[in-house]
């Protein structure tokens with residue numbers, strides 16, 4: 001008989017278990033059908049023993065007289081194919097917002113090569129709001145609902161006129177006018193009653209989807225493809241839940257789908273999103289974002305191969321792209337990850353959308369209708385992710401999200417430990433005021449429970465807790481109910497976190513390095529989520545810090561350069577030439593976010609273009625403002641690590657280091673003012689540096705790019721004892737005395753040193769010996785001496801009358817003193833000696849000296865050339881033969897290079913590979 005052969009065993013029947021069920025047939029002897037409850041067996045046969053017995057077990061039973069009808073029904077039902085041949089698409093309101101967009105959607109679905117397609121559409125954008133507004137106006141007895149209804153009519157009429165012609169247009173308009181008339185009558189009833197029931201409201205608002213589905217199906221038919229449209233109220237049956245949501249009744253929906261399909265057989269179905277029906281056939285909706293849910297349910301009912309949710313973003317981002325510029329689109333997410341991300345407000349599906357498809361392992365793909373080249377994000381089982389063990393720790397976290405405007409409530413007291421029911425009491429009180437607990441944390445000591453609630457609910461929560469625990473508070477069993485306002489939650493989500501050691505360490509490390517304090521921690525037992533509570537003001541920075549740690553190069557550093565003078569500008573040029581290499585080879589990503597001088601500054605949100613910063617400073621520069629500059633470098637971009645590089649010689653700029661370090665900004669400088677300024681301030685700075693995760697590097701303050709500070713620190717840190725540091729610390733004075741050999745006048749050689757960029761901005765800082773004294777102080781303090789600059793006797797080479805002149809006048813009048821200098825030089829030469837300006841740190845006797853001395857021509861100090869510095873460390877280990885560092889100790893390139901080295905040292909402290 002035809003029945004047996006026409007029913008393919010691959011078809012499944014009204015039952016939601018995932019595998020196709022086998023069909024048992026008994027050809028020629030069909031007397032009744034039995035669907036055994038709770039068994040996946042659809043029995044067709046004449047088993048007389050079953051007839052009339054246990055009828056409550058049978059969903060379908062029939063006598064022989066109705067056999068023909070039932071056979072026909074069964075045949076029709078069996079013809080609803082299920083499985084991977086179905087592709088489900090869902091288009092939201094913006095996707096069908098205009099006639100062009102509806103046409104575009106039509107083109108997309110026609111092009112989909114799947115064997116069978118079911119397309120779920122939302123109402124045209126804004127239409128659902130317009131429909132709710134109609135209800136609002138009508139029940140407020142506002143006559144304007146009639147005009148508003150006309151606008152709804154007009155919108156759909158003009159869209160239809162744009163898209164359709166002939167009979168298609170006429171049919172659509174006839175239905176539209178009829179619907180509008182019905183709505184008019186219904187709204188009139190609402191107007192008179194001054195009230196709309198929920199089902200009336202649902203009936204009215206659902207029209208947007210009815211019209212868009214009809215429009216789209218007519219558009220698809222225009223292209224010659226057979227297409228049915230489905231009013232999903234005929235199919236989707238849902239039950240309301242106590243939480244104002246709805247639960248699909250899959251069994252009944254499946255029955256109705258089979259029935260619907262038997263009358264509308266088609267491989268292309270356009271279905272309404274959002275709307276459904278109750279078991280009593282009362283129109284209802286799937287609530288906000290319900291169209292996604294519709295698509296997922298239809299996907300499950302058809303056991304589809306894929307559900308594609310079309311939207312206006314490229315997919316699911318690793319973090320909110322409005323907060324993290326460098327957020328990336330995630331290629332794949334597991335169902336659980338999507339779940340976690342959506343809870344934290346990421347632009348993912350509502351968790352309920354995932355439930356139906358998860359059951360059948362149906363992937364959901366989120367795609368951008370406005371960017372078809374973007375592959376989108378696929379949400380599927382983790383099994384499809386490849387070998388997780390091959391992937392680095394960094395890939396174990398998929399995304400990050402924050403929730404702001406929270407308060408932490410901390411209930412604390414010794415009387416809580418080991419007392420069953422305390423948590424129940426606490427959360428019972430919270431529930432009584434209707435507050436939503438977003439995170440809970442309790443350490444096993446049980447002395448405190450801490451939880452986060454929305455800030456706006458915390459007042460009520462506190463009052464409820466104080467009242468509930470009045471007695472315990474009075475008795476001291478609970479010591480306090482503390483509220484910490486202005487908090488945010490930061491969550492890291494990733495399924496592989498569960499099996500990857502080191503993820504939380506990396507996360508906490510990133511936060512520590514960005515100087516962000518964690519106030520509370522919680523981790524879901526699934527380990528898919530680590531949640532931390534941070535200060536509200538740190539929320540975005542924390543998000544950027546962790547995101548960049550897992551997604552960007554390990555060491556992306558935002559830099560602010562102060563003082564684009566000789567050294568600063570040279571540094572910027574070196575950075576320009578080297579950043580690409582650093583990024584490529586060492587994964588170090590350096591971005592200059594701002595440059596400021598004393599008058600103008602240049603700020604950028606994404607990074608200054610170092611090829612044209614000089615021009616940009618002129619054309620786009622603004623008035624310099626150090627506070628604004630700091631705020632910009634620290635806060636206005638997506639990079640968590642920040643460093644300010646001070647290339648000035650300014651004490652005022654240096655006075656900010658402490659505050660910058662305190663705020664988590666690393667400081668790098670060739671400026672000697674901070675380390676040679678008042679000892680108290682120096683100590684404060686160094687103490688803070690040692691206590692925090694922020695770094696302060698100043699290698700170029702002594703010997704420019706030569707490794708002086710780092711050598712000294714290395715000796716000290718490895719336990720050597722410094723006895724004496726002696727040397728030529730001034731590049732300028734070295735150059736001058738190396739070149740003042742009788743051919744040129746002293747003033748000429750000073751000018752050469754200045755022109756070569758060896759001198760301080762004011763050359764008298766060098767000639768007066770102050771610059772050398774500062775270096776001596778820096779090294780002395782580094783060696784543990786508590787010296788002030790004023791403790792060092794300095795032999796100045798600046799003639800007394802020129803001390804208070806301007807730098808220009810000084811240079812101008814210097815030739816007057818050339819004779820005196822020639823005399824001094826000749827006197828030295830006569831005894832086979834040369835003049836050298838030296839500095840000494842006498843650690844043993846706790847003093848420093850700075851003076852002009854004579855050295856025999858054979859002495860190493862007499863062998864220098866150019867701007868060479870030479871520094872001899874006499875230590876316990878290097879007692880007989882001092883450790884000597886020698887080389888050019890001034891000049892733009894070497895000094896900028898020294899500063900650059902400090903920047904790379906910072907990068908390596910932040911985790912850059914060596």
Ligand SMILES: NC(=O)C1=CN([C@@H]2O[C@H](COP(=O)(O)OP(=O)(O)OC[C@H]3O[C@@H](n4cnc5c(N)ncnc54)[C@H](OP(=O)(O)O)[C@@H]3O)[C@@H](O)[C@H]2O)C=CC1
Nearest residue numbers: 563564565566567597598599648649670671761890891895
């Ligand atoms: N030259 C060398 O060989 C070495 C130099 N150094 C140190 O490097 C530093 C820079 O020297 P150099 O480049 O020669 O000096 P320059 O005079 O060439 O540059 C100084 C820069 O600092 C800026 N500046 C000054 N005051 C302020 C302020 N209050 N706020 C913002 N910017 C300010 C100036 O900007 P504007 O023009 O707008 O006023 C200028 O851009 C000095 O501390 C020096 O000791 C260290 C080792 C070696």
Ligand SMILES: N[C@@H](CC=O)C(=O)O
Nearest residue numbers: 730731732758759760
């Ligand atoms: N002016 C200084 C520059 C380095 O600190 C010098 O001459 O050494």
Ligand code: NA
Nearest residue numbers: 699702704706
């Ligand atoms: Na140095």
